[in-house]
Amino acid sequence: MTSIAKQIERSYSATRASAKASRLVAYGIQPASRMVDALDTHSVHWRQWQMDVVETPLLEHFPEGQRDALVYLSADSDTTITQLEPGKIYIVGAIVDRNRHKGLCQRIATEHGIPTAKLPIGEHLHMLSRKVLTTNHGDGWR
Template sequence: MSSSDSCPPVTIDSNNETKTTSKISSGTEHLPQKDEKKGTNDIKTEKDGVGTDGDSSSITKGQADGAIQSGTEKPLSKNQLKKRRRYEKAMEVKKRRKEQEKEAKRAKAIADGRDLDEERRLQAEREKSGEGHKRREELWLKRMKTADTSFKICIDCSFESEMQRKEIGSLAQQIRYCYSANKRSKNPVYFSVSSLSGETHKQLSNVAGFPDQWVGRAFDCSEKSLLEMHTDKSKLVYLTADSENILDHLDDSKTYIIGGIVDRNRLKGITIAKAKELGLETAKLPIGSYLEMF
């Protein structure tokens, strides 16, 4: 090591005290300097402008802001972005359709000479007094009389362990559709769900009013098994496409079981195997007789 590398140059002031006058010129002044406000990974060379980790990909300000706001959340992939855009577009279409339907109803009401403002005022008064709720209950109970003499439907949710999370979400959504359609039907039937637990129950629990406002409206659900909810085997018919029996009429004394599966044809034969295990009668809907399958 030279003397210039071993100690800094000095000067002597009037009091014979030494002071450092300059730094050693060792070439380090040409290296990129670390910004004290940034981490070491923020240092970039003047040559190629890439980070010290060698990642040459650029990050936009929006992505950086998103990363800061979301903490450890990773940026969305191209596929995820496409799905998000499709969902947002579908929601926009749905919103426009609802607005168009609302406007069409309004135009029809005006053409029929109805006073919409007066109708809304009367409806608000009925809701405030509780008369509106009472009237809806009376109409519902009147329609419910048909369910007392009709066949019943039960969805068997004992296959959750065989399904993927996305499939379970689809199943929960279809149960909601079934309940909603049955509630609006002019001829509702008793509709139950057995073996309802785990993720399926968790997703349904996110729906407002479930299960307290559902139960008693031609609906029942339980974590109990199928035979615990419906003990008379002679009145149960398990619907499965693998059955050799074609269901050509509905028996009002029967409860028809639907396997709670959304499997995209992965789990073939699972429902008929379950029916045989339980010793239940099976049948399949006559879809092929009325629809052409491709």
């Protein structure tokens, strides 16, 4: 939970500082949960952020017939995008998709009929391992 809380904080900070701000929405954050405890501990002012916090999990918020605008970003996708499309909702999973969870975000999206795409990381960054970004990689992109 601590890792996810820090990822949300970094994402919010980068979005606020960006010239082209995106709307951040965090789904599935229940009151009195371990996630709220982690945010309260590591990001004490998170309740004042200009970010939507939705208690309903993402897949319940967008039932099967309403998922046309969704695109799950996954390093394991076969589709590479070079620009974001207006009207699309890009999902950044808050699951630390490392070796022990390799392919988890891709699998979840596929199981629920949500298209996936990956960013062209290898074309812009030299990385020795899997082409997976963390929120730390975004520091200084403003």
